[in-house]
Amino acid sequence: MLLDTPSLYFRAYYGIPESMTAPDGMPVNAVRGLIDMIATLVRQHSPTELVACMDADWRPAFRVAAIPTYKAHRVASGNEETVPDTLVPQVPVIEDVLDALGIARIGVPGYEADDVIGTLATRASGAVDIVTGDRDLFQLVDDAKPCRALYTVRGIRNLQMVDEAFVADKYGIPGQAYADFATLRGDPSDGLPGVSGIGEKTAAALITRFGSLTALLTALDAGVTDGFPAGARTKLAAARDYLAVAPGVVEVARDAPVPDVDLTCPAKPRDPERLVALADRYGLDGPLNRLLATLADR
Numbered sequence: 647m648l649l650d651t652p653s654l655y656f657r658a659y660y661g662i663p664e665s666m667t668a669p670d671g672m673p674v675n676a677v678r679g680l681i682d683m684i685a686t687l688v689r690q691h692s693p694t695e696l697v698a699c700m701d702a703d704w705r706p707a708f709r710v711a712a713i714p715t716y717k718a719h720r721v722a723s724g725n726e727e728t729v730p731d732t733l734v735p736q737v738p739v740i741e742d743v744l745d746a747l748g749i750a751r752i753g754v755p756g757y758e759a760d761d762v763i764g765t766l767a768t769r770a771s772g773a774v775d776i777v778t779g780d781r782d783l784f785q786l787v788d789d790a791k792p793c794r795a796l797y798t799v800r801g802i803r804n805l806q807m808v809d810e811a812f813v814a815d816k817y818g819i820p821g822q823a824y825a826d827f828a829t830l831r832g833d834p835s836d837g838l839p840g841v842s843g844i845g846e847k848t849a850a851a852l853i854t855r856f857g858s859l860t861a862l863l864t865a866l867d868a869g870v871t872d873g874f875p876a877g878a879r880t881k882l883a884a885a886r887d888y889l890a891v892a893p894g895v896v897e898v899a900r901d902a903p904v905p906d907v908d909l910t911c912p913a914k915p916r917d918p919e920r921l922v923a924l925a926d927r928y929g930l931d932g933p934l935n936r937l938l939a940t941l942a943d944r
Contacts, residue, residue: 647693647911648763650778651751652701655680655740657779657798659733668928676736677743681933683802684749685940687777688911691796692944696911698744699762702753706761712891715837743924747937748916750909757902764898766909767793777805782836784813785825785898818850826859829889829896838896841885848875863889913941 658679666675688696704727705717722728744751752762760782767774767786774793776783783795787809795808806812810821819827830849832840844852855873856862865873866882874882882889915921915938925931 647687647691647696647775647777648766649684649687649696649698650759650763650776650780650783651680651698651740652704652759653779654683654777654798654802655737656733657802658683659730659736664732670927672735672928673732674736674739674928674930676733677739677928678930678933680740681743681930681937685933685937686802687796688937688944689940691775693775693911695909696749697762697766697909698749698751699759699766700741700751700753701759702755703757706756706758708756709895712895713838713888715839716895718837720837739924739928743921743930743934746915746917746921746924747941748912748914750907752904752907754902754904757899761899761902762904764900765902765904767791768900769904781824782828782833782896782898784808785822785828785896787813787824788822817846819853820857823853823858825893825897826862827853829859829892833896838892839888841881841888843881844878844885848878851875852878859889859893911941911944913944914938 655676659676662675662679664673664675666673666678668674687693705721705725709716717727720728741751752766753759754762760780763776763778763783764786767776770791770793774791775796776786776793777796777798779798781797787794789810792809797806797808799806813819813821813824817824817827827849828838830841830844830852831846832838840849852862852874853859856865862882866879866886871879921934925934
């Protein structure tokens, strides 16, 4: 089980009131929410391996070099992400709690959590569940592996199971073609413009007709006209420079230098004394006791 940890703690932050505080008054809504999410996931799915994947770089240089608008609207200053003031101090607490529990926490310099997930999913020899609120990770679903996404759009207790059939039914594309489809359509939430004039339906029709973005561009460059909706060839030709670099931004890395560490879901905490200290300081007894009981019973 691969956790898109930033996606989950942002969801917890916005889903739980800031009135949930530590003894000193510091909000710990994201911390408590994430701990309870992990307990629910472990109880419902009993993973043998569990990884909290992190953003070591939320806006990697290689993606910005290719498309400068990538996540530009979320920049606070420099290359810092706009994050709520009361969430910022909770992230180090989350990291400390995960480390004390012994849950593998992995971030790779120069890469996003998505890239850690893509690399570990590719490396895995068995079934993989990816827990995320980010549709970008739908590109990793693979029924043969199997690899599926557990999508949090309806909440952690009512996850949407995303496999190839879901992708095909939802978007009208081949089940493993989400990245190609997203490249054409674009994604304003990530600052990806897509091809001007090519909406979701046309993008789906093109990918379904040609099978992949590579095949589509080969046909475009060869002057093929069959299979292109009216006006689509002109729009695609105008966006040829974008289409040359966009796949490297949209596609998650599957070969990031992720360290080889123990991914085993722990049955007991790695550092009990540190965990007690964190529980006392931040008022985390309730959620930590629930998680520890779940881990022990797994």
